[in-house]
Amino acid sequence: MEVRAKPLWTRMAVDSAGGGWPPALTPDAGLRTALAVLDLGMVGTDGSRRAVPSAGASYPYECYILTRDDAGTTGLHQVDPGRRHCQLLSRGPRIDEALRQAALAVPEDGAVIVLATRPWLSMRKYGDRGYLYTQLDTAHLHMNLALAADSLGAGIALRRRPQGLEPLVSEYGECAEAHSTLAVTAVPTGDVPGAEPPGWVVRDARAGRPASLRRQPHWLERLCWESLVNDPAGAPARPPCTAVPPPTAPRRGDRAPLVPRTAFHDRRSATGFAPGTLLARDVLSTVDRALSVLGDVLPDAEAPPRATLVLRQEEPPEAEATGPAGPDVRWLPELSDASVAEAFMAQRHLAAASAVLLLHAPTASLIDEAGGSQLWTVLHHAGALAQLVYLEAARRGLAVTGVGGFDSERWRRLAGLPADHDVVYAVAMGVDTPDAQKLDRLSVAYAQNERS
Ligand SMILES: Cc1cc2nc3c(=O)[nH]c(=O)nc-3n(C[C@H](O)[C@H](O)[C@H](O)COP(=O)(O)O)c2cc1C
Known part of the structure; x- marks a missing residue:
């Protein structure tokens, strides 16, 4: 058998998404709160270490943020924690409909953080066991974000395997599963209102090439996903949504945080x-x-x-x-x-x-x-x-x-x-x-x- 150079070379080529830098965006209060939660609970302060552990340091998940603007329209943002980059993907009634399906509400001036798993990122290293690690890793993150939000003073509401968010998650990246959500009430983030939170770049990606917003999994990721999903129509069936517990009351000075802030840095x-x-x-x-x-x-x-x-x-x-x-x-x-x-x-x-x-x-x-x-x-x-x-x-x-x-x-x-x-x-x-x-x-x- 012979490997042929020409098709191989074509397959190995990459091109940039192009389109230059989409315009910078002034983050609303909800986005600022969510980014502060991610800073403490996901990104971490030590450049070489994230705030949460992950089997084989593979971090097999992605993170979205939903917030409402002044007119009450919900926007969907995607976060790249490594680059501290956040981009608005979409805004409008479709997102509100998905939230309704999932029986979720974005708290006023707050945000809903959505975690989606990408099992292949762990499975490419650990094979089938990588699916177990994917679930454990993402649960680590979900809990850490909840504790980080609590330590910042936000009220929190957690949800596992929300039903109804799949269309949003899969629109921007196939082969991913909505894992959990965390609703957080607004907290003062300490930096200048209307500015980008320090270290973060927030952009309106809708102005760029829409096709480039969609992550196209390559065949290896697809293969991995297909090995998991028995139902040809998509991801494994989920139980119907149950009533969502309301967010806990925002933490005031009279209650100590569930976990002190220093523990996040020392982990x-x-x-x-x-x-x-x-x-x-x-x-x-x-x-x-x-x-x-x-x-x-x-x-x-x-x-x-x-x-x-x-x-x-x-x-x-x-x-x-x-x-x-x-x-x-x-x-x-x-x-x-x-x-x-x-x-x-x-x-x-x-x-x-x-x-x-x-x-x-x-x-x-x-x-x-x-x-x-x-x-x-x-x-x-x-x-x-x-x-x-x-x-x-x-x-x-x-x-x-x-x-x-x-x-x-x-x-x-x-x-x-x-x-x-x-x-x-x-x-x-x-x-x-x-x-x-x-x-x-x-x-x-x-x-x-x-x-x-
Ligand atoms: C689900 C899971 C499984 C892990 N399994 C092992 C393991 O078998 N052996 C080990 O030494 N570390 C294990 N770790 C720790 C990771 O290696 C560690 O989180 C990663 O290297 C990043 O380092 P950090 O946690 O110090 O940031 C595991 C972590 C998680 C979350």
Whole structure:
């Protein structure tokens, strides 16, 4: 078989969207609020690190913002967090109709942030498991944005898998799924009204070439998507919309934020763990606090994953160290580093983890084919809870990392989990090591046991 140069060369060519710079736009109050939320909860302050973790640093999602202008017309913006670039894609009744379908309202002077997943960005590295990571990664982000908005003083309303927004999302990029929304009430953003929020460029892309606004997935992304979607008409069916809870009251000075602002800046994934153990009570309080805030932010937790905390300290944890809503605790002082590394798919940098939070659920509830699968709900709650553990651990100075490369069966045996459960996610905590290379960030899919 021969690879022919001419068609190959044509395929490899690229052209720019062209059309010059669309005109700059004066962001309305809602957009300014949303960008301030994204700055804290998504972009992060450290140029080399986003505000949220992501398996293999692939960030397999995109973000839209809906706001209303003075005349009450809703506009749809697309955000590029890496470049801190925001563009108005469209405005008008079609967007209002989509919002009506999704039973969503844009708060006055506020905004609705829409997250859409692009599974292929993770699947190109991790294969089928990349879909799991996509759901967990996006849930991390959704929770972080909600907490960031709360810490800025906004009222929030969260929604999972909104029905009705698909047409908007797919109009600007196929092979994507609407994952969740976050409505935020207006907050003062501190910068000059009418100016672009610092560091952001906001443009009216409608003035450019309309065709260039549409992201054309290439064949690899399409192939990935088609492998997921059984229904030829589109994405998997969703349950009908239920009533939307109203936004929480904006946070005033009399209530402390759910998570202090500093935790967002201090968050990072541990690159490994040094030998030694954390105090059991610190780990338990971290997980307790995360579970309690999860219950506050997502009170409709129909299908939370079960949380089991493996502790490796020599001393048994005090009986009263965890609250009634705390995790199940397994004290396993005899668990060896070799067993931990094996159960984490030979990720040796995790071997000395002092504690491992296992999030698990009945396998049957995940794979129910009769339309009642809790898969997306369980993964959403697992990612959201893990984000809370990250932030609480950052606040307390504990090293922490989410771990998607785990052997569910091994952990089930090691921790004595119910035989009919599957682990969906793990969070490891331990003693920090000086910054080493984060293997999971390399292009090789280390957590899948691949070696270059
Ligand atoms: C769903 C998920 C799975 C992850 N799996 C692993 C893993 O198996 N091993 C690991 O060392 N880190 C893992 N991480 C951490 C990522 O490598 C880390 O978030 C990424 O490198 C970016 O670094 P940062 O979190 O410090 O910004 C995971 C993170 C997430 C959100």
